[in-house]
Amino acid sequence: MVVTSSKELDTYLSDFELFEKNGATKGPSWIHQIRKAAISRFSELGFPTTRLEEWKYTNVAPIAKTRFKRAECEVNGLMAEALARATLGESACAQLVFVNGHFSRELSSLRSLPEGVKAGSLAAAWGSDPASIEPHLARHASYHDHAFVALNTAFMKDGAFVYVPKGKVVELPIHLLFFSTAPVGLAHERPGTAVVSYPRNLIVADDGSQAMIVESYVGVGTNVYLTNTVTEIVGGKNAVIDYYKLQRESEEAFHIATVQAHLDRSSNFSSHSIDLGGALVRNDLNATLDGEGIECTLDGLYMVTGRQHVDNHTRIDHVKPHCSSRELYKGLLDGKSRGVFNGKIYVHKAAQKTDAKQTNKNLLLSEGATINTKPQLEIYADDVKCTHGSTIGQLDQDAVFYLRSRGLDLATARNLLTYAFASEMVGRIKVEPVRAQIENLLVTRLHNGSRAEDTP
Amino acid sequence: MLEIRNLHAKVGNTEILRGIDLTVHAGEVHAVMGPNGSGKSTLAHVLAGRESYEVTAGEVIYEGKDLLKMPPEERAREGVFLAFQYPVEIPGVSTTYFLKAGVNAIRKHRGLEELDAIDFLAMVKEKMKLVEMDQALINRPLNEGFSGGEKKRNEIFQMGVLDPKLAILDETDSGLDIDALKIVANGVNAFRSPARAMLVITHYQRLLNYIIPDYVHVIFDGRIVKSGGKALALELEEKGYDWLKAEVEVAQPTIA
Numbered sequence: 001m002v003v004t005s006s007k008e009l010d011t012y013l014s015d016f017e018l019f020e021k022n023g024a025t026k027g028p029s030w031i032h033q034i035r036k037a038a039i040s041r042f043s044e045l046g047f048p049t050t051r052l053e054e055w056k057y058t059n060v061a062p063i064a065k066t067r068f069k070r071a072e073c074e075v076n077g078l079m080a081e082a083l084a085r086a087t088l089g090e091s092a093c094a095q096l097v098f099v100n101g102h103f104s105r106e107l108s109s110l111r112s113l114p115e116g117v118k119a120g121s122l123a124a125a126w127g128s129d130p131a132s133i134e135p136h137l138a139r140h141a142s143y144h145d146h147a148f149v150a151l152n153t154a155f156m157k158d159g160a161f162v163y164v165p166k167g168k169v170v171e172l173p174i175h176l177l178f179f180s181t182a183p184v185g186l187a188h189e190r191p192g193t194a195v196v197s198y199p200r201n202l203i204v205a206d207d208g209s210q211a212m213i214v215e216s217y218v219g220v221g222t223n224v225y226l227t228n229t230v231t232e233i234v235g236g237k238n239a240v241i242d243y244y245k246l247q248r249e250s251e252e253a254f255h256i257a258t259v260q261a262h263l264d265r266s267s268n269f270s271s272h273s274i275d276l277g278g279a280l281v282r283n284d285l286n287a288t289l290d291g292e293g294i295e296c297t298l299d300g301l302y303m304v305t306g307r308q309h310v311d312n313h314t315r316i317d318h319v320k321p322h323c324s325s326r327e328l329y330k331g332l333l334d335g336k337s338r339g340v341f342n343g344k345i346y347v348h349k350a351a352q353k354t355d356a357k358q359t360n361k362n363l364l365l366s367e368g369a370t371i372n373t374k375p376q377l378e379i380y381a382d383d384v385k386c387t388h389g390s391t392i393g394q395l396d397q398d399a400v401f402y403l404r405s406r407g408l409d410l411a412t413a414r415n416l417l418t419y420a421f422a423s424e425m426v427g428r429i430k431v432e433p434v435r436a437q438i439e440n441l442l443v444t445r446l447h448n449g450s451r452a453e454d455t456p
Numbered sequence: 457m458l459e460i461r462n463l464h465a466k467v468g469n470t471e472i473l474r475g476i477d478l479t480v481h482a483g484e485v486h487a488v489m490g491p492n493g494s495g496k497s498t499l500a501h502v503l504a505g506r507e508s509y510e511v512t513a514g515e516v517i518y519e520g521k522d523l524l525k526m527p528p529e530e531r532a533r534e535g536v537f538l539a540f541q542y543p544v545e546i547p548g549v550s551t552t553y554f555l556k557a558g559v560n561a562i563r564k565h566r567g568l569e570e571l572d573a574i575d576f577l578a579m580v581k582e583k584m585k586l587v588e589m590d591q592a593l594i595n596r597p598l599n600e601g602f603s604g605g606e607k608k609r610n611e612i613f614q615m616g617v618l619d620p621k622l623a624i625l626d627e628t629d630s631g632l633d634i635d636a637l638k639i640v641a642n643g644v645n646a647f648r649s650p651a652r653a654m655l656v657i658t659h660y661q662r663l664l665n666y667i668i669p670d671y672v673h674v675i676f677d678g679r680i681v682k683s684g685g686k687a688l689a690l691e692l693e694e695k696g697y698d699w700l701k702a703e704v705e706v707a708q709p710t711i712a
Contacts, residue, residue, distance in 0.1 A: 405505070405529075417549075
């Protein structure tokens with residue numbers, strides 16, 4: 001069902017022509033063939049509307065209506081401070097920094113990257129090392145049924161490429177840091193200044209390897225912009241991948257992300273998805289368990305307020321037998337924010353002995369906050385163990401009273417309980433500096449939030 | 457220290473307290489006994505400031521101040537402590553963390569300097585001995601996975617740390633085996649002082665073998681129907697509550 005007006009689509013089609021004219025065709029032709037197929041698919045799909053089941057609660061009309069300009073690499077004055085706050089410093093073995101989707105060699109550091117491990121610009125790699133890229137790129141994240149993946153694929157220009165060779169254990173995390181430095185000022189006062197970036201990442205962990213990947217999205221400035229990002233993750237046999245996605249876009253930002261993991265036999269994939277920023281956020285996280293004995297853990301925490309909207313769609317495909325998946329997403333919603341959780345577990349016919357558990361828990365901190373939560377099981381095998389459940393609640397009044405009876409004021413008691421709710425997810429973060437960062441953000445957010453509540 | 461006059465309270469449309477009168481002086485330990493549903497726990501919660509109970513009449517004067525006007529945290533800061541019958545489990549918050557916030561809120565209120573981490577821990581170590589608390593226990597999330605006895609010990613431990621003037625123990629003995637009961641009672645006894653008062657709410661006389669009260673009151677149907685010395689508790693133990701019920705019904709015949 002295409003209801004996007006042709007004018008909106010034309011903007012993207014003509015932008016694609018411009019993109020080609022300005023050098024996109026100069027790269028490897030196989031890359032450009034993929035782009036052309038993707039833009040053609042996008043023109044058929046158009047932007048999704050709320051009439052589509054998968055987009056029922058998330059209206060992307062504000063994105064469709066905004067005229068975005070592809071972002072230049074603009075390093076603004078606020079970058080240095082933002083970088084200092086977001087960096088994992090010495091705790092990361094490599095830090096790749098992207099500014100509006102453009103790789104910044106100066107800001108990046110590959111200091112202690114172990115031998116044989118590749119980390120760098122995807123665009124550089126598809127030129128110099130196509131054999132590592134071609135078998136994977138755009139093979140997993142399908143642009144055939146997702147308009148934003150199609151757009152990302154059509155306009156892909158750069159992003160991160162990480163390759164961990166067979167049997168290699170990378171002890172320290174690899175940090176991929178994406179800054180959006182939209183110019184300061186309101187977009188509707190200066191039409192045409194909203195920018196878009198299309199980061200495209202490929203992470204390949206070969207058989208028996210192990211790696212921690214941290215993806216951070218940080219907004220610098222206050223303007224409207226769109227980050228439309230796609231990450232493909234490929235886990236070989238026995239590979240262990242610990243993946244973090246930390247989203248702290250600016251409060252006016254749109255953030256649309258797809259993460260597609262494709263996992264082979266006996267691999268172990270755990271994902272931690274943290275959403276704190278953005279005005280309109282949609283995450284699609286899909287994992288295909290395409291081998292026996294895979295363990296997959298999806299953790300998520302979203303904490304929104306004001307008029308923020310955050311939508312987490314996850315899908316786990318149990319393709320082969322004897323895999324287990326554990327999913328726990330927790331949401332904290334304040335103000336007039338809205339959360340959406342849609343977790344699908346798809347058990348294919350061959351996937352006997354699947355063991356899947358999915359939970360979504362939400363805490364509504366205000367009258368105006370809403371959550372739409374929908375667990376979905378589709379099971380085509382007959383010998384499986386699958387459970388799902390979701391909860392929506394307010395703070396436990398017994399607990400609030402208990403804390404107050406020990407001298408804590410109402411706001412402190414509420415904050416402490418809110419913190420306690422979220423801390424389970426924070427505690428599961430294994431990368432220490434990431435955990436500290438999130439914990440700080442959480443505490444700061446709670447502290448600021450309590451001021452408004454002090455005055456009844 | 458505490459003067460309760462004609463206190464009435466209800467939950468929803470059910471009146472539970474129907475005219476409580478009770479005076480407690482510093483240094484005294486009062487036991488409040490009564491059958492299930494008589495209003496003992498309601499009294500405890502009303503004194504601590506639970507908002508789900510609505511006070512419909514009467515007044516409570518604590519240290520010359522109107523206690524009922526204060527929010528729960530202010531009562532705590534003024535020195536009122538309630539040991540819960542069912543302490544709440546709070547995953548994700550350690551006992552020490554939350555207790556430090558409580559201690560410092562109370563100290564600030566009393567014009568004392570806030571304790572830093574070192575002084576706080578030193579004080580905590582001292583108070584842990586009171587009820588033989590384990591260090592590992594207080595570093596764990598508050599009451600999460602604690603046994604009944606551990607939870608009750610934690611309540612008395614918190615009482616020691618928060619240093620209240622008026623301690624209300626709501627069925628602190630329920631669910632305790634005899635060893636745990638002795639530990640809890642020892643903690644409470646060590647805490648007795650001429651400057652402090654205690655209201656010990658219990659269903660059974662057993663606890664009062666270890667915590668010897670100065671006065672015993674029996675609540676029935678939302679009123680104190682009998683008061684006496686510690687002998688009253690023994691009498692109740694021997695005869696049960698039924699003889700009192702009969703006595704009350706004779707005194708106040710219900711109109712059928």
